Amino acid sequence: MHNIAAASGLVDLNVIPTAIQGVNIVVSKPVVEPRGSFIRLFCEEELSSLLDGRKIVQINRSLTCKPGAIRGLHYQHPPHAEMKMVRCLKGRVWDVAVDLRRGSPTFLHYHAQELSVENNEMMIIPEGCAHGFQILEADSELLYLHTAAYAPDAEGGLRYDDLLLSINWPLPVSELSSRDQSHSLLSEHFQGLDT
Numbered sequence: 001m002h003n004i005a006a007a008s009g010l011v012d013l014n015v016i017p018t019a020i021q022g023v024n025i026v027v028s029k030p031v032v033e034p035r036g037s038f039i040r041l042f043c044e045e046e047l048s049s050l051l052d053g054r055k056i057v058q059i060n061r062s063l064t065c066k067p068g069a070i071r072g073l074h075y076q077h078p079p080h081a082e083m084k085m086v087r088c089l090k091g092r093v094w095d096v097a098v099d100l101r102r103g104s105p106t107f108l109h110y111h112a113q114e115l116s117v118e119n120n121e122m123m124i125i126p127e128g129c130a131h132g133f134q135i136l137e138a139d140s141e142l143l144y145l146h147t148a149a150y151a152p153d154a155e156g157g158l159r160y161d162d163l164l165l166s167i168n169w170p171l172p173v174s175e176l177s178s179r180d181q182s183h184s185l186l187s188e189h190f191q192g193l194d195t
């Protein structure tokens with residue numbers, strides 16, 4: 001773990017790299033005080049080396065009701081490719097990032113872990129990686145920070161149960177949108193995305 005906190009920061013953000021280059025976990029540490037607590041969720045200055053000039057242009061929040069429900073796996077094709085930062089605001093989710101980048105040493109590998117209000121961890125998913133999650137508790141909510149606008153025509157999707165990925169989901173799947181049911185399976189000839 002390396003600390004890239006700005007000297008001026010009241011509370012800092014610690015960045016933990018994963019085995020997939022560009023997929024990073026940012027851990028926020030709340031300040032607990034008599035009135036309650038305070039926590040920094042994002043800081044452009046502290047995360048500047050990861051942002052590398054990107055700007056947050058969209059912030060979204062989703063609520064998913066049924067434990068076991070999966071959303072994803074989604075990404076946007078260039079020129080709408082985006083970095084996403086994902087954090088759980090309520091409940092617990094199993095969050096997954098899949099490396100689809102052509103030539104990446106971890107091509108088709110994935111990183112998965114729990115995000116929760118308690119662990120205060122945020123996953124950074126770079127361009128060329130798909131993202132999806134399964135909720136582990138009823139009524140779980142996610143907050144997304146995006147570096148590109150929503151571009152539904154540029155969206156790509158993967159099946160959560162694609163055998164070429166063999167993602168281990170903690171719960172039986174209880175719900176999946178019709179769109180997520182209709183993604184094509186990856187071809188064994190898939191060479192990856194250009195980023």
Ligand SMILES: Cc1cn([C@H]2C[C@H](O)[C@@H](COP(=O)(O)OP(=O)(O)O[C@H]3O[C@@H](C)C(=O)[C@@H](O)[C@H]3O)O2)c(=O)[nH]c1=O
Nearest residue numbers: 060062071072073074075084131132133144150177179
């Ligand atoms: C993602 C998105 C959806 N919408 C609308 C479209 C639709 O009416 C409704 C639900 O859209 P979706 O079915 O695409 O929502 P959802 O399946 O939750 O899509 C999300 O999945 C996770 C895994 C991600 O990583 C996100 O970036 C996003 O792709 O919200 C927006 O207006 N803006 C957005 O940015």
